Amino acid sequence: MTTAQQYALKHANRFRSELHELLRIPSVSTDKDYAAECKKAAEWTANQLASIGLSAEVIPTGRHPLVYAEWMGAGPDEPTVLIYGHYDVQPASKEDGWDTEPFEPVERDGKIWGRGTTDDKGQFFAHVKAVESLLQAEGRLPVNVKFIIEGEEESGGESIAKFVHDHPDRLAADVCVISDGSMANKGIPVIVYALRGITAFEVTVYGPKQDLHSGMFGGTVHNPAQALAEIISKLHKEDGTVAVPGFYDDVRILGDNERTELEKVPYTRQAWEADTGAPEPWGESDYTIQERIGARPTLEINGMASGYWGNGVKAIVPEKAWAKISCRLVADQDPATISKLCQDYIMAIAPTTVRVEIKQFAVGTSSPQVDIDTPMMQAAIRAYEKGWGAAPVFKREGGSLPIVGDFQKVLQIPVILMGFGLNTDGLHGPNEHMHIDMFHKGIDTSIVFLNEVAAL
Amino acid sequence: MTTAQQYALKHANRFRSELHELLRIPSVSTDKDYAAECKKAAEWTANQLASIGLSAEVIPTGRHPLVYAEWMGAGPDEPTVLIYGHYDVQPASKEDGWDTEPFEPVERDGKIWGRGTTDDKGQFFAHVKAVESLLQAEGRLPVNVKFIIEGEEESGGESIAKFVHDHPDRLAADVCVISDGSMANKGIPVIVYALRGITAFEVTVYGPKQDLHSGMFGGTVHNPAQALAEIISKLHKEDGTVAVPGFYDDVRILGDNERTELEKVPYTRQAWEADTGAPEPWGESDYTIQERIGARPTLEINGMASGYWGNGVKAIVPEKAWAKISCRLVADQDPATISKLCQDYIMAIAPTTVRVEIKQFAVGTSSPQVDIDTPMMQAAIRAYEKGWGAAPVFKREGGSLPIVGDFQKVLQIPVILMGFGLNTDGLHGPNEHMHIDMFHKGIDTSIVFLNEVAAL
Numbered sequence: 001m002t003t004a005q006q007y008a009l010k011h012a013n014r015f016r017s018e019l020h021e022l023l024r025i026p027s028v029s030t031d032k033d034y035a036a037e038c039k040k041a042a043e044w045t046a047n048q049l050a051s052i053g054l055s056a057e058v059i060p061t062g063r064h065p066l067v068y069a070e071w072m073g074a075g076p077d078e079p080t081v082l083i084y085g086h087y088d089v090q091p092a093s094k095e096d097g098w099d100t101e102p103f104e105p106v107e108r109d110g111k112i113w114g115r116g117t118t119d120d121k122g123q124f125f126a127h128v129k130a131v132e133s134l135l136q137a138e139g140r141l142p143v144n145v146k147f148i149i150e151g152e153e154e155s156g157g158e159s160i161a162k163f164v165h166d167h168p169d170r171l172a173a174d175v176c177v178i179s180d181g182s183m184a185n186k187g188i189p190v191i192v193y194a195l196r197g198i199t200a201f202e203v204t205v206y207g208p209k210q211d212l213h214s215g216m217f218g219g220t221v222h223n224p225a226q227a228l229a230e231i232i233s234k235l236h237k238e239d240g241t242v243a244v245p246g247f248y249d250d251v252r253i254l255g256d257n258e259r260t261e262l263e264k265v266p267y268t269r270q271a272w273e274a275d276t277g278a279p280e281p282w283g284e285s286d287y288t289i290q291e292r293i294g295a296r297p298t299l300e301i302n303g304m305a306s307g308y309w310g311n312g313v314k315a316i317v318p319e320k321a322w323a324k325i326s327c328r329l330v331a332d333q334d335p336a337t338i339s340k341l342c343q344d345y346i347m348a349i350a351p352t353t354v355r356v357e358i359k360q361f362a363v364g365t366s367s368p369q370v371d372i373d374t375p376m377m378q379a380a381i382r383a384y385e386k387g388w389g390a391a392p393v394f395k396r397e398g399g400s401l402p403i404v405g406d407f408q409k410v411l412q413i414p415v416i417l418m419g420f421g422l423n424t425d426g427l428h429g430p431n432e433h434m435h436i437d438m439f440h441k442g443i444d445t446s447i448v449f450l451n452e453v454a455a456l
Numbered sequence: 457m458t459t460a461q462q463y464a465l466k467h468a469n470r471f472r473s474e475l476h477e478l479l480r481i482p483s484v485s486t487d488k489d490y491a492a493e494c495k496k497a498a499e500w501t502a503n504q505l506a507s508i509g510l511s512a513e514v515i516p517t518g519r520h521p522l523v524y525a526e527w528m529g530a531g532p533d534e535p536t537v538l539i540y541g542h543y544d545v546q547p548a549s550k551e552d553g554w555d556t557e558p559f560e561p562v563e564r565d566g567k568i569w570g571r572g573t574t575d576d577k578g579q580f581f582a583h584v585k586a587v588e589s590l591l592q593a594e595g596r597l598p599v600n601v602k603f604i605i606e607g608e609e610e611s612g613g614e615s616i617a618k619f620v621h622d623h624p625d626r627l628a629a630d631v632c633v634i635s636d637g638s639m640a641n642k643g644i645p646v647i648v649y650a651l652r653g654i655t656a657f658e659v660t661v662y663g664p665k666q667d668l669h670s671g672m673f674g675g676t677v678h679n680p681a682q683a684l685a686e687i688i689s690k691l692h693k694e695d696g697t698v699a700v701p702g703f704y705d706d707v708r709i710l711g712d713n714e715r716t717e718l719e720k721v722p723y724t725r726q727a728w729e730a731d732t733g734a735p736e737p738w739g740e741s742d743y744t745i746q747e748r749i750g751a752r753p754t755l756e757i758n759g760m761a762s763g764y765w766g767n768g769v770k771a772i773v774p775e776k777a778w779a780k781i782s783c784r785l786v787a788d789q790d791p792a793t794i795s796k797l798c799q800d801y802i803m804a805i806a807p808t809t810v811r812v813e814i815k816q817f818a819v820g821t822s823s824p825q826v827d828i829d830t831p832m833m834q835a836a837i838r839a840y841e842k843g844w845g846a847a848p849v850f851k852r853e854g855g856s857l858p859i860v861g862d863f864q865k866v867l868q869i870p871v872i873l874m875g876f877g878l879n880t881d882g883l884h885g886p887n888e889h890m891h892i893d894m895f896h897k898g899i900d901t902s903i904v905f906l907n908e909v910a911a912l
Contacts, residue, residue, distance in 0.1 A: 209733025277665025399671030
């Protein structure tokens with residue numbers, strides 16, 4: 001065990017209580033009512049980075065601020081590691097089915113419970129504490145380190161995308177490491193080499209000018225909830241494929257070799273049932289569950305609402321109905337193209353008895369794929385072996401991290417996706433949590449990674 | 457003008473300010489959180505009836521109390537008029553699109569604005585003030601009068617149905633008058649002779665055990681919002697008819713004579729457009745708009761919800777989706793039979809990739825039709841002629857008043873549906889209102905009606 005790892009062990013409880021402070025800030029980036037909380041989380045993070053010895057600043061943007069910090073004391077002959085994370089979180093309220101308040105973190109059963117524990121506050125904070133441990137235990141870092149922590153990962157990430165394009169010099173580095181992912185099993189850490197892109201929009205169906213008495217007008221007005229349901233029902237075919245013409249045209253074909261490789265650590269039906277609790281799998285029958293998640297694009301209804309959904313009965317024909325729809329994309333689909341295809345199709349099938357409007361949300365990037373054969377990736381493998389205690393496997397993942405594509409394209413550096421979470425951590429849903437031992441193993445892995453990069 | 461009408465004119469402002477007191481009580485019967493408010497509205501109504509000289513009482517029930525009051529001073533040789541109304545209202549909140557607070561009534565542009573103004577507080581209160589005016593101006597009523605005011609009209613009405621069946625003696629009368637309806641034009645009052653029945657239920661589609669990250673699981677889980685949309689899309693055929701097998705089996709055929717009669721005061725497309733604001737009519741093309749509303753059964757989505765419907769994006773696969781569905785029924789459809797047909801069909805088409813549950817709400821009665829050729833109906837015609845100032849027309853209406861069937865069947869008396877509202881009053885929607893002059897004409901019409909019944 002290195003002296004930095006010893007330091008981390010000794011200060012474990014303090015590290016977590018600091019994390020609790022950050023978790024208590026409801027930095028929900030998708031809802032503009034929480035903008036002040038996002039700013040607060042950015043300031044907290046910058047103060048934290050400054051307090052451990054980095055020069056840190058909060059960078060205002062058009063929406064939620066960025067946090068930038070650096071320690072360049074290793075000198076120009078040593079490599080520079082860029083560490084990315086995000087302080088923003090998904091919306092959460094206790095009514096969604098949480099056992100405890102989402103923004104009042106508690107430790108129970110070996111886990112920290114709260115929104116953002118695993119996605120992504122707990123994960124990026126492991127790197128912060130790794131850097132603190134190295135600086136405190138050894139007086140210096142083995143490499144130069146830059147942190148860039150954004151606040152719009154859950155809501156489009158335009159501000160960091162703009163910053164990367166406008167100031168590539170400030171983020172110049174030899175490798176980028178991102179911990180914002182998860183593994184199926186603590187004993188088999190995972191390095192993700194492909195992610196899905198995303199695009200999202202909202203469809204609103206307008207019917208009458210206001211809610212109508214269903215007795216006085218029912219049977220003469222095309223009910224907007226029904227019309228929306230009719231539209232949604234036409235977005236997929238019976239076989240589970242997306243019915244939007246052209247949707248699959250640009251999808252990069254999954255080769256036989258890659259399918260064989262992925263099958264080595266299959267995602268079994270049993271594991272899927274345990275993770276989802278759903279009655280039986282659904283989707284494209286020509287692909288395994290793992291392939292559907294990692295290598296195939298999807299179209300999902302994220303939410304919908306119309307009329308009266310509270311207790312009891314309200315006998316109305318609703319004024320309108322709306323649905324939030326997002327598509328997960330794979331290489332080489334272009335988000336803007338897919339959005340247009342979907343929206344054109346919806347407008348084409350919309351009946352004339354209602355009026356349909358579509359609002360596009362922020363468009364993500366297309367799915368990045370990361371090169372596996374690099375020295376930096378070898379450093380990451382050794383970091384897991386020595387820091388985590390197990391060799392990693394390589395896999396595709398279904399989530400989206402738009403910034404990965406920007407870092408690859410603009411900064412021209414390898415991006416290592418080094419997740420410290422578990423598939424079952426409940427991210428984006430109720431009762432999100434992070435395993436306490438995984439938080440601490442993350443710190444150890446980050447310490448080893450920085451040492452291994454220096455040793456290359 | 458009778459002395460009672462003179463009294464009503466003199467006290468017009470006070471009558472309305474008393475009505476405002478009742479309108480301020482949010483007696484929403486469909487939501488159990490408002491049970492105390494329903495009780496308060498019942499007590500207010502009983503106090504009001506006692507204060508004008510009737511013996512009044514609040515009768516507890518299994519849910520919301522009934523209000524009963526009587527004045528039997530005309531003696532056993534005079535007829536008895538039973539006046540029905542309901543103090544409960546539909547849910548309302550300013551966010552639904554109200555210009556003013558729904559439970560803070562205001563008078564503006566010749567109208568009283570607020571939830572319950574026209575449905576039904578303002579309408580039954582006109583009869584209360586007619587009785588007060590007669591008692592104060594003439595020292596007595598020309599007939600015996602009983603009031604029965606319920607608190608569950610918007611939520612099934614089981615308690616009054618039970619009361620009518622258990623205590624028909626207490627409600628014994630020669631005629632029942634109900635003012636809980638509306639006309640298209642102030643100058644052409646309407647007596648409704650047929651109403652639709654209703655039945656309502658809630659369908660919930662369960663998918664995964666909790667909201668899931670759409671990147672990590674999207675494409676492998678049958679999205680409950682999508683599955684619900686697929687079910688809803690199969691409830692109607694392309695031609696606007698309900699697709700549930702057997703749905704129309706018991707519908708009483710609309711005869712050619714009646715169709716011709718109804719066509720005399722048609723509900724034009726222009727009027728429909730003005731009332732609904734919808735782009736174009738929808739529904740059964742073999743029937744006119746008026747027939748679709750009055751003489752044909754329907755199936756409506758009253759509301760639905762799933763996942764995240766607030767601001768911005770939340771990239772999840774929702775845990776569940778639910779829809780509130782109600783059917784408007786016509787003679788001779790049985791509500792329980794229709795509910796079962798609908799629910800069996802939904803369970804039959806539900807995919808095995810999700811789990812579906814259906815909850816039945818209170819079941820109403822089937823559509824009552826009232827006999828037009830009665831002396832009491834002649835009294836009602838004269839009441840409109842002399843009190844309102846115009847002769848009424850007879851029509852079918854699409855709404856439901858379950859109690860009408862009970863009064864007809866159990867009490868064996870004619871039921872006169874004497875509406876004092878306007879189609880455009882916004883009942884069940886935002887900005888519900890009642891025209892001030894129609895409230896006062898209602899009082900006059902009620903005064904004349906009681907005199908005309910005595911004169912028969």
